[in-house]
Amino acid sequence: MAKNKRGKSLWTLPSRGRGTCPVCGSTRIKLLYTKTTSSGQPLKVCKKCFNAAQARIDAAQNRGVNP
Secondary structure: OOOOOOOHHHHHOHHHHEEOOOOOOOOOEEOOEEEEOOOOOEEEEOOOOOOOOHHHHHHHHHHOOOO
16 A cells, blocks of 8 residues: 655655754755754754764754754
């Protein structure tokens, strides 16, 4: 049986949910996961960086890669 609705919600997101991960710097990757920095600001990260250490998340926020 076909799964016609899989990934359908990505089409409504800007750039189909893709961008540059602020933690690892991978380009044109899906940013579907939300991580919160120590200051409380949410960052959208890729699947690989979802389990990253809090220090890496905070370092990415300090670099200011994510708009």
